[in-house]
Amino acid sequence: MKKFSPTALAVALSFALPALPAAAANEADLAEIRAQLQQMKSAYEQRIAALEQKLAQAEGAASRAGAAAAQAESVAREAESAARQASLRPPASHPATGFNPDISLILQGQYRDMKKVAERRIGGFWNPAAHDDGDGHGAGERGFSVDHTELVFAANVDPYWRGQAILALQDGEVEVEEAWFQSLGLGHGFGLKGGRLRSGIGYLNEQHAHAWDFADAPLMYQALFGEHASYAQDGVQLKWLAPTPFFLEFGAELGRGQNFPGTDRDKNGAGAGALFAHVGDDLGDSHSWRAGLSYLQTKAKERETHFADAGGLDEAAAFFDGRSKTWVADFVWKWAPAGDAKQRSFKLQGEYFQRRETGTLTCSSEDGGINNCAPTGTESVVSDYRTRQSGWYLQGVYQFSPRWRAGLRYDRLDSGRRDFGINAANVVVEDYQPKRVTLMADYSWSEFARMRLQFAQDKSMPGVTDNQVWLQYIMSLGAHGAHKF
Amino acid sequence: MKRFLLIGLAAALLSLPAQAALKVFATVPEWAALAQEIGGGRVTVYAATHGLQDPHRIEAKPSLIARARSAQLVVATGAELEVGWLPVVLRESGNRDIQPGRPGYFEAASAVRLLDVPAVLDRAHGDVHAAGNPHIQTDPRNILKVAEALAARMAELDPAEAAAYRSGFAAFAEKWRAALVRWEKIAAPLKGVPVLVQHNAFPYLNAWLGLREVGTLEPRPGVEPSGGHLADVLAKLTAQPARMVLRPAYQHDAPSRWIAERAKIPAVIVPFTVGGTPEAGDLVALFDDTLRRLLAALAAR
Numbered sequence: 001m002k003k004f005s006p007t008a009l010a011v012a013l014s015f016a017l018p019a020l021p022a023a024a025a026n027e028a029d030l031a032e033i034r035a036q037l038q039q040m041k042s043a044y045e046q047r048i049a050a051l052e053q054k055l056a057q058a059e060g061a062a063s064r065a066g067a068a069a070a071q072a073e074s075v076a077r078e079a080e081s082a083a084r085q086a087s088l089r090p091p092a093s094h095p096a097t098g099f100n101p102d103i104s105l106i107l108q109g110q111y112r113d114m115k116k117v118a119e120r121r122i123g124g125f126w127n128p129a130a131h132d133d134g135d136g137h138g139a140g141e142r143g144f145s146v147d148h149t150e151l152v153f154a155a156n157v158d159p160y161w162r163g164q165a166i167l168a169l170q171d172g173e174v175e176v177e178e179a180w181f182q183s184l185g186l187g188h189g190f191g192l193k194g195g196r197l198r199s200g201i202g203y204l205n206e207q208h209a210h211a212w213d214f215a216d217a218p219l220m221y222q223a224l225f226g227e228h229a230s231y232a233q234d235g236v237q238l239k240w241l242a243p244t245p246f247f248l249e250f251g252a253e254l255g256r257g258q259n260f261p262g263t264d265r266d267k268n269g270a271g272a273g274a275l276f277a278h279v280g281d282d283l284g285d286s287h288s289w290r291a292g293l294s295y296l297q298t299k300a301k302e303r304e305t306h307f308a309d310a311g312g313l314d315e316a317a318a319f320f321d322g323r324s325k326t327w328v329a330d331f332v333w334k335w336a337p338a339g340d341a342k343q344r345s346f347k348l349q350g351e352y353f354q355r356r357e358t359g360t361l362t363c364s365s366e367d368g369g370i371n372n373c374a375p376t377g378t379e380s381v382v383s384d385y386r387t388r389q390s391g392w393y394l395q396g397v398y399q400f401s402p403r404w405r406a407g408l409r410y411d412r413l414d415s416g417r418r419d420f421g422i423n424a425a426n427v428v429v430e431d432y433q434p435k436r437v438t439l440m441a442d443y444s445w446s447e448f449a450r451m452r453l454q455f456a457q458d459k460s461m462p463g464v465t466d467n468q469v470w471l472q473y474i475m476s477l478g479a480h481g482a483h484k485f
Numbered sequence: 486m487k488r489f490l491l492i493g494l495a496a497a498l499l500s501l502p503a504q505a506a507l508k509v510f511a512t513v514p515e516w517a518a519l520a521q522e523i524g525g526g527r528v529t530v531y532a533a534t535h536g537l538q539d540p541h542r543i544e545a546k547p548s549l550i551a552r553a554r555s556a557q558l559v560v561a562t563g564a565e566l567e568v569g570w571l572p573v574v575l576r577e578s579g580n581r582d583i584q585p586g587r588p589g590y591f592e593a594a595s596a597v598r599l600l601d602v603p604a605v606l607d608r609a610h611g612d613v614h615a616a617g618n619p620h621i622q623t624d625p626r627n628i629l630k631v632a633e634a635l636a637a638r639m640a641e642l643d644p645a646e647a648a649a650y651r652s653g654f655a656a657f658a659e660k661w662r663a664a665l666v667r668w669e670k671i672a673a674p675l676k677g678v679p680v681l682v683q684h685n686a687f688p689y690l691n692a693w694l695g696l697r698e699v700g701t702l703e704p705r706p707g708v709e710p711s712g713g714h715l716a717d718v719l720a721k722l723t724a725q726p727a728r729m730v731l732r733p734a735y736q737h738d739a740p741s742r743w744i745a746e747r748a749k750i751p752a753v754i755v756p757f758t759v760g761g762t763p764e765a766g767d768l769v770a771l772f773d774d775t776l777r778r779l780l781a782a783l784a785a786r
Contacts (some may be wrong), residue, residue, distance in 0.1 A: 159586055162576065187581030189554055241554050247547030280547025285535065288546045340538045343737055402709050402737075412550045446708065447569075448608060482573045485545050 005404075026107040060216050101163075102156035102479035106210045109146035110472035115464065116142070122219060123462040124415025124432030126320070126357075127305050127390065128226030128260040147176070154481060158187040166208065175277065178232065179207070199231045200239065200251045201294035202274050202351055203330035206230075211483055213347070214440050215454045215470040218393035219411040220353055223434075224326060226260040231296065233257055233272055246281035247290065261324040261357070262298030272298035280485075285339045290485060291331040298324050300359070305429035307363070314369030316427050320385055322359010328352070332485070342402055350394040361385035363423045372426040383421030391434075403444050411436040413460075434460035450474045507643045510556035510583070512567050514759040516593060516621040516631075518768050520560055523653040524634045527646050531556070533574075536760030539735050540566055541612065541707060545573035553578035554639030556589070558642055560635065562617035564599060588641055594619060596634035597627045598623055600688040611705025620733075622758060624689035625668065625772050629661050634704075664769055672776050674783060679725065681718070681750075683732035683741045686757065694779070697712035699725045702732075702740045710740045722748050729753050729782040751782035 029107045121127040140147070148168035165179040180195030196207045204221060207230075215230030216222075225231045235255020242248040257272025258264040265271055274297070280290030303320040332349040335342075363373035364380035373381045391413030399405040413434045420429055436459060442452035454470040508531045510621035517532035519782035524530070528662050531552050534543055540562070543549075553559065553574050575584055582589040599617025606615055621627045636654035640647035676695035680687075683702040691717050700721060704714045722744075729751045732741040738752070756765035756774050764774040 060713060159584075182576065184576070184584050185581045186579065188580035191577070191579045200570055239579070241550065241577070243555050244551060247551040249550075278547070281551070282546065282548040288544070288548065290547045334544070338537050339535065339544070340735060341544070342539050446608075446612070482569045482571075484573055484577075485547060 047429045060248050087118075101153045102481060104152045104476055104478040104480045106150040106152070106208075107146075107475040107477070108149070108210055108473065109144070110140075110215060110470050111144050112140055112142055113469040114142055114458075115466040115468075116462060116465070117461060120461065122223050122413065122434050123434040124418075124434065125223045125413065126261075126303075127388075147209065150177070150210065151480070156184065157181065160327045162250060177228075182292045189243060191239040191241070192237070193239075195235040196232060196234045197237060197253075199233065199253055199274050199296065200237060201231060201296050201326075202328040202353075203272050203290075203292065203332055203349060204230070204351065206484065210474045210476065213395065213397045213405075213407055214409055214438055215452055215472045216438075216456075218351070218395075219407065219413055219434055219436055219460055220351060220391045223327055223389075223391060223413055224261070224328075224353060224355065228259075231259065231274075233259055233262075235270065235272070247279060249278045251276045251278075261300060261303070261326070261355070263300045263303045265299060265301045272296065285333055286337055287333065288485070289331065289333040292329070293465075294326075294328040294330070296324075296326040296328070300324060302362075307429075309371040309373075310426050310428055311372045313371040314365060316363050316371045316373050317366040318423075318427065319362040319364075320357070320359055321362070322357060322385060324355060324357045326353055326355040334485075341399065344401075347401045348395070350392065351391070352392040354388070357385065357387045359385050361420055361423050363426050372421070381426060383423035383425055384419065385421065385423075386419040389416040389418075395438075405442050405444075407438075407440045409436075409438040409440075411438070411460075430462060434461050436460055448476045448480060487766060491636065507639060507646075508555055508557045509702050510553055510558070512571060513622075514761075515628070515771070516560040516562070516635075516758045517770065518557075519628065519632055519635060520639070522657045522768065523632060523650055525649070527643070527649055527653075528639070534748035536756065536758045536762075536765070537735050541569065543567070543570045545577065547569045549574045553583060554580050556580065556583055558589050558591060558639065559583040560591050560593065563594035563619065564621075565614045565618040566594075566619035574686060588688050589770050590636045591635060593631040593635070593730055594621060596631045597621050598636060600692065601685070605609060611703075612707030614706075618685065620686045620757075622774045622777075623687055623688055623755070624693040625661065625665055626693060627667075627689060628768065629658060632657055632661070658749045660769070668729060668772055668776055671780065674717065675776075675779055678729075678783060681722075681727040681730040681741075683730065683736055686733045687755070689732060690755070690775070696779075699727050702730070715740060715743055719744060719747050729779070731755050731779075751785045753778050753782045755779075 021320075148170045151167045151169060152164070154162070154164040160183065162182045162184055163180070164182070166177045168175040168177045176196055178196055178198055180193050180197045183190070183192040186192060202205060204212070204218065210355055221229040233255035236254055237251060237253045239249060239251040242250070247390050254270040256264070257270065262272050274295065276292060276294035277289055278292040280288070282288050300320050300322060305318055307316045309316050328351060330349075330351040332347065334345065334347045335344040337343070357382050360382055361384070362380050362382050365371050365374035365377050368377035370377050373379065393409060393411045395407060395409035397405055397407035398432040410435070415430070420427065420428050430440045436456055438454060438456040440454040442450055444450040450473070452470070452472045452473065452474070456468040458466040458468055506527060506529045507775060509517070509520045509523060509524070510526050510533065511520055511530060512533050512777065514532050514536050517530045520528055521530045532554070533549050549570070550772065559575070561571055571611050575590075581587070584590060594616065599621070602620035603610065603613045603615065606613060621631075632654055636650045640650040643650070664766050673693050677697055678779065679697045681697045681700045682698055683704065685701050685706050687696070690696065701730065702710045702715065704710055725729060727748070727750060730741045730748075731753050732738065734754050734757050739751045754762060755778065756762040756771055759765055759767060759771050761771070762774055765771040
């Protein structure tokens with residue numbers, strides 16, 4: 001409509017204007033005015049036509065510009081997506097670090113509030129630390145402390161082998177917790193591992209402290225394996241997975257057996273052997289489980305500990321020579337609604353052990369002290385040593401929101417039968433059933449950062465009820481590998 | 486224990502005659518469905534997860550290890566989607582043929598161009614995937630590329646049936662191309678539509694449909710949104726309105742529902758994979774249902 005309005009205006013003007021001067025002017029004037037008007041009219045018409053043409057041109061240009069703009073937009077969008085793909089691609093040249101192993105570092109520390117106890121030990125059980133320095137996972141420092149810092153390296157060696165090392169860094173020392181190679185190419189369900197490795201016995205044994213659901217290990221693991229609360233040795237492990245529709249796995253290990261309950265023996269051959277079998281499967285979408293049965297046999301030579309002297313004199317140094325046989329039965333059951341553990345999940349796990357040790361016990365004194373075994377400080381008394389001890393724990397951890405979990409654990413051990421032969425008269429042999437109840441709640445910002453508050457009533461020491469509070473953090477940096485089930 | 490052993494041996498013997506079919510272990514339902522489309526009766530396919538599980542948060546369950554033991558071909562997404570469980574399953578399986586680097590290990594991500602490759606790798610940015618965004622299955626053009634590569638791999642592993650896999654792919658590709666034409670036609674109104682997403686799961690869907698993503702509910706990938714963060718997202722909507730908020734079916738609905746109620750926009754459940762919604766029963770239905778839900782949300786206003 002707009003483009004016709006200038007014409008209408010001009011026409012209106014051409015008829016309206018002549019009426020005003022016509023009243024007072026003569027014929028000649030009128031003719032002149034008419035001529036002028038005629039000129040004006042034609043000039044206007046020309047200008048209007050020119051304007052109309054310009055307008056039409058502008059409109060065409062505008063629609064072309066619109067099309068061009070749309071085209072530009074789509075080009076821009078393509079460019080943007082191309083840029084997203086291309087410019088953010090890793091650099092074409094691969095730096096030398098490309099072949100480096102996956103490295104992760106685990107920071108772990110806590111605040112602990114617990115009773116001051118001179119020498120922490122589990123009542124009724126062989127104290128694995130001859131001289132308790134109190135830095136094991138079982139007890140630890142009171143107040144603020146940093147546990148060992150774990151450094152993990154892992155990578156495929158070549159198409160046939162994979163390697164992993166876990167180093168524990170502590171003040172002034174580096175301990176090789178694990179360092180092994182693992183086969184990738186045996187096939188037929190076989191897997192071979194060699195080096196220093198955590199044994200496949202039990203459920204918790206292969207897990208490192210940062211993967212535990214509580215700040216400390218179950219009493220059972222502390223009683224069985226001492227300060228590290230897991231059994232590791234230098235040796236080899238062969239596993240075979242049966243070709244069944246459910247999970248069925250068998251494993252055997254041979255090794256030096258240098259750790260408690262065995263000792264280093266300075267001999268050829270194997271000091272320890274283990275056998276285990278695991279079975280597991282799913283029940284519907286929401287339930288998964290695994291159960292296992294394991295056997296560990298180790299040899300000990302002059303395995304040292306201290307006993308209180310039956311005569312109340314200086315404590316007796318005792319040495320065990322013989323065999324230690326341990327059975328462990330374990331199960332774990334996990335629930336997540338429809339198999340999705342993001343919002344809620346539950347994990348129930350329990351383990352039971354029974355250990356028999358047979359051999360001899362040599363009772364003597366240390367540094368010439370006088371006790372029932374060494375009335376003048378130099379003698380020693382050798383007797384039979386037979387024990388059959390057991391224990392278990394049961395724990396449940398409920399994740400009730402994406403970041404929060406709460407857990408309850410009950411520990412119970414039984415000192416069982418302890419036959420010390422004639423040395424029963426020389427050292428104090430106590431019967432005791434250590435117990436502990438532990439409650440924890442933890443919060444995870446992500447799978448890499450977790451903070452945990454834990455309360456425990458620990459009755460693992462005869463005559464002591466130790467109410468403990470832990471506030472612990474676990475942070476993992478770097479390429480953190482997947483955990484086992 | 487002995488009884489288990491006997492049952493195991495019996496099961497092993499029973500499973501022998503079934504050896505003829507190529508055994509496929511797929512990490513997620515979309516690749517299970519794709520392997521079945523290509524292989525038909527020549528394959529037996531096991532899907533390690535179903536459509537309502539968060540593919541980032543699966544555990545190396547004993548059942549998965551047992552299934553991987555006898556698999557001849559593992560079909561994974563790759564791009565670190567399964568990094569939390571698949572490496573353990575593969576190593577514990579004692580199965581040489583499915584280790585990464587072997588023909589029996591196939592990664593779908595290797596067949597397509599990945600989007601959102603991060604320029605900076607820092608966990609401060611949340612659960613980032615170094616290789617790029619792994620949710621490639623939301624663009625059907627990617628499915629076709631993966632299908633071609635997968636068919637070639639199946640033919641390589643089972644040369645006796647190579648021709649069958651090729652024709653299986655050809656039939657699938659024909660059906661798929663026709664569907665693509667149909668989908669792109671009906672999806673035209675979605676072009677340029679501004680959307681919110683709950684998880685950064687849709688760059689490929691956006692690239693295909695031309696949806697314009699104006700915000701993500703998760704502050705960083707894999708990090709649950711807090712109330713404060715959702716309020717920020719809501720506040721930004723006044724300047725840059727969105728027409729709908731998308732979430733993958735496996736995710737918790739609370740964040741997208743919260744936003745949807747306050748911003749008065751529809752919350753759309755995207756099936757995300759086969760089985761993510763009851764309607765998404767196969768690969769074609771997956772995209773039929775995805776588009777149906779998006780278009781319904783667009784029409785709702």
